[in-house]
Amino acid sequence: MFRIAGKHAQKWFAHEGGGHRWQRIPPTEKRGRVHTSTVTVVVLEQARPTEVSICSRDLEITYSRGSGPGGQHRNKTATAVRIRHTPSGLTVRVDGGRSQTDNREQAMMLLRTRLLAMAREQGRKTRSQARRRQAGSGMRGDKIRTIQVRNNLVIDHRRGTRMSFRKYARGLLGELQQ
Numbered sequence: 001m002f003r004i005a006g007k008h009a010q011k012w013f014a015h016e017g018g019g020h021r022w023q024r025i026p027p028t029e030k031r032g033r034v035h036t037s038t039v040t041v042v043v044l045e046q047a048r049p050t051e052v053s054i055c056s057r058d059l060e061i062t063y064s065r066g067s068g069p070g071g072q073h074r075n076k077t078a079t080a081v082r083i084r085h086t087p088s089g090l091t092v093r094v095d096g097g098r099s100q101t102d103n104r105e106q107a108m109m110l111l112r113t114r115l116l117a118m119a120r121e122q123g124r125k126t127r128s129q130a131r132r133r134q135a136g137s138g139m140r141g142d143k144i145r146t147i148q149v150r151n152n153l154v155i156d157h158r159r160g161t162r163m164s165f166r167k168y169a170r171g172l173l174g175e176l177q178q
Contacts, residue, residue, distance in 0.1 A: 012173060015158070017043045017134030018144035025150050034150060038143075040135045052115045054108075060084040061104070066095040081107045090114055145176075 004013060020039045025032060063078040080095030081103040092114070094107040146155045147165060154168040155161075156176045163175035 013043050016041050016144075019135075019142035021143045021146045023146065023148045023150065040142075042131045042134045052112050052119065054085065054112065054115070058086050060086060063100060064095075066098075079103055083107045083111055085111055085115065088115060088118060090118075 018041060020041055022037045022039055023034050024037075026035055029035065060083070062082045064080045064082065065076070065078055066080045077100070079098060079100045080093065081100065082091065082093045083104075084091045090111060092107045092111045094103045094110065096106065097103050144156065144158050146153075146157065147168065148154070149165055152165045154163050154165055154176065159176065161176050163172075167175065
């Protein structure tokens with residue numbers, strides 16, 4: 001795995017995902033036989049940090065009396081906080097402290113944490129689906145490019161274009177993009 005960044009990185013690597021067939025004669029090959037390898041390439045955008053913004057109209061906040069130890073104040077005042085986030089259906093209840101304000105802050109923090117975890121999981125699923133879609137099965141029919149080191153040739157099967165391996169190895173991909 002590696003990261004590529006730059007002004008035109010998205011443009012140059014957007015269509016690289018798929019199977020690449022690499023044909024070469026290794027330096028240790030005594031009889032000059034061509035060895036073929038298959039490389040599966042997946043190109044994904046770098047994940048951006050997910051921000052959780054909670055709109056107050058999306059929340060249903062209810063207060064109730066706390067239970068358990070804490071004395072008369074806890075048993076007679078509505079310090080327990082229940083917050084329901086209507087778009088996601090998540091519900092959080094906090095009744096640990098004697099203060100309604102502290103419990104509300106704790107519940108909001110817990111809700112934000114759970115929403116962030118849900119957003120990250122959804123992002124992970126989306127990236128995983130994109131990865132599977134690009135990688136394919138890795139079989140011969142999935143190939144998008146053949147690299148023949150011996151013949152100094154690179155063939156892009158989707159576009160039907162060809163270029164020299166030497167240019168390809170130096171990163172001069174302009175002929176394949178046409």
